[in-house]
Amino acid sequence: MSQDFNDPSIKDPRPTSPVVPIKLGLDDSIQFRCRKGIACFNKCCQNINIMLTPYDILRLKNRLGLTSAEFLEKHTTTFEMDAHGMPGIRMKTKSGTAECQFLTPEGCGVYEDRPAACRYYALGVTTMRAVGSASPEEFYFVVKEEHCLGHDEPRTLTVREYRQEQGVDQYDEMSKVWREIILKKRSSGPTVGKPSQKSMDLFYLASYDLDNFRVFIASPFFHDVYDIEPALFQKLLTDDVELMNFATRYLKQVLFGENSIPEKPDAFEKRKKRREEIMAKQREQMKKEMERDIDLPE
Numbered sequence: 001m002s003q004d005f006n007d008p009s010i011k012d013p014r015p016t017s018p019v020v021p022i023k024l025g026l027d028d029s030i031q032f033r034c035r036k037g038i039a040c041f042n043k044c045c046q047n048i049n050i051m052l053t054p055y056d057i058l059r060l061k062n063r064l065g066l067t068s069a070e071f072l073e074k075h076t077t078t079f080e081m082d083a084h085g086m087p088g089i090r091m092k093t094k095s096g097t098a099e100c101q102f103l104t105p106e107g108c109g110v111y112e113d114r115p116a117a118c119r120y121y122a123l124g125v126t127t128m129r130a131v132g133s134a135s136p137e138e139f140y141f142v143v144k145e146e147h148c149l150g151h152d153e154p155r156t157l158t159v160r161e162y163r164q165e166q167g168v169d170q171y172d173e174m175s176k177v178w179r180e181i182i183l184k185k186r187s188s189g190p191t192v193g194k195p196s197q198k199s200m201d202l203f204y205l206a207s208y209d210l211d212n213f214r215v216f217i218a219s220p221f222f223h224d225v226y227d228i229e230p231a232l233f234q235k236l237l238t239d240d241v242e243l244m245n246f247a248t249r250y251l252k253q254v255l256f257g258e259n260s261i262p263e264k265p266d267a268f269e270k271r272k273k274r275r276e277e278i279m280a281k282q283r284e285q286m287k288k289e290m291e292r293d294i295d296l297p298e
């Protein structure tokens, strides 16, 4: 069933936006078709503002044959997703323009691996938790921008069919737990206080910089603390999707105390000992540097 925001008793929160203020469910129909040869071809990719999910980054960095750090450096910028400074990732545009860097005269240069936001267009989706409801509700709406002629094409299909056609289901499934983490972090609000820089850095590493997260889980520090089965550990070394799913489990554990990765019984002592060793090394290094500075001739 659709909710019509034209009802005068319901206030449209964005009266000037291109959002068609009709709430759609999976079985509601839309009229839309995008095709090569349409007069507006590529117009939608000339003014972009696209936020990337961990799965978007994984698909794009593998397509381009880059490490996650190389992809992030070359093709993205960071921004703060909320007042707490949760880091988000946006696609860079071509220098001096708002045009997508992957746009070619023939269309999208990374089409098979294009981000979820590109697959959704010209649909929007939002998740809301009604007061008193245990689970959030997802609903859709049409985004009708003036330049987009796809809305005039004579084709109707349901939201469910459009999602299938665009491969959105897989992308949503892969991002589901990560999105829940963001929602939970946001809704935890000021009672929990501002997250530490360390937890923000961990969020960035486990969410976006997957190749360096792999280096982290292979480090002695990680093995001192967590008890990972050898078979799972081997998978994490080679399988990006497995690693991404493990990264969200890890984030839930360190951010919310939702423990699903077993810790070693002597984890606390080992961690303390390793920190002490590191600090002793740092002190030794500083002492050597100070002695060297004192010995330097005037």
Ligand code: SF4
Binding pocket: 044, 045, 048, 100, 101, 102, 103, 104, 107, 108, 109, 110, 111, 114, 115, 118
């Ligand atoms: S990734 Fe492809 S579909 Fe998405 S904005 Fe860029 S060119 Fe367009």
Ligand code: SF4
Binding pocket: 033, 034, 035, 038, 040, 041, 042, 043, 044, 045, 121, 122, 147, 148, 149, 150, 151
């Ligand atoms: S129909 Fe819309 S989505 Fe398709 S190319 Fe034109 S502007 Fe882009």
